[in-house]
Amino acid sequence: MNKAKRTEMFSRWRDINPKPTTELEFSSPFELLVAVALSAQSTDVGVNKATRKLFPVANTPEAILALGEEGLKEYIKTIGLFNSKAKHIIQTCRILIEQFDSVVPQTREELESLPGVGRKTANVILNTAFGQPAMAVDTHIYRVSNRTKIAPGKTVLEVEKRLLRLVPKEFLVDAHHWLILHGRYVCKARKPLCGECVVVDLCEYNKKVLE
Structure with missing residues (x-):
């Protein structure tokens, strides 16, 4: 996937969710x-x-x-x-x-x-x-990174390092949350909801489910 596609994907996620965060509740x-x-x-x-x-x-x-x-x-x-x-x-x-x-x-x-x-x-x-540009790669991020081809890798650490290198800097701090939420609610493991996906035209997954 080229840089222009990645930039557009994260731009769209930012448009629909400008300040993403964890779904865990905390105050410190x-x-x-x-x-x-x-x-x-x-x-x-x-x-x-x-x-x-x-x-x-x-x-x-x-x-x-x-x-x-x-x-x-x-x-x-x-x-x-x-x-x-x-x-x-x-x-x-x-x-x-x-x-x-x-x-x-x-x-x-x-x-x-x-x-x-x-x-x-x-x-x-x-x-x-602490707002540092770190990438906590869970099963959702690993799946989305490989399936969309944003940052494919064979191990969690490889995906983490590629994301840190390839995600445009302006999106780096929030990228981890956008990817998790996308994997949790849209790009699901068994049946991705491609028909509801805002980046479906940019995604390079070759088995899209569009009905």
């Missing part, structure tokens, strides 16, 4: 960190249901640490893998207090030093909480 970098940690192999809807009860009670490292692992589990037990997630979040709260003055760090290296925080989670925090 720490809340986002907890929400993203809970979201692995879970839906944003499910995470939001849990954090709507958790955050009014505990939304700082100190407050969640005070709940303890068992106390935290009571709030997140509806979420998949809640036992290991509770353990990681409690460990993360302790490290944030002891090593980072209770402040969520703003570098990938420091974020990835936290328990349960991998490259994708770190990228979400860097991009969504």
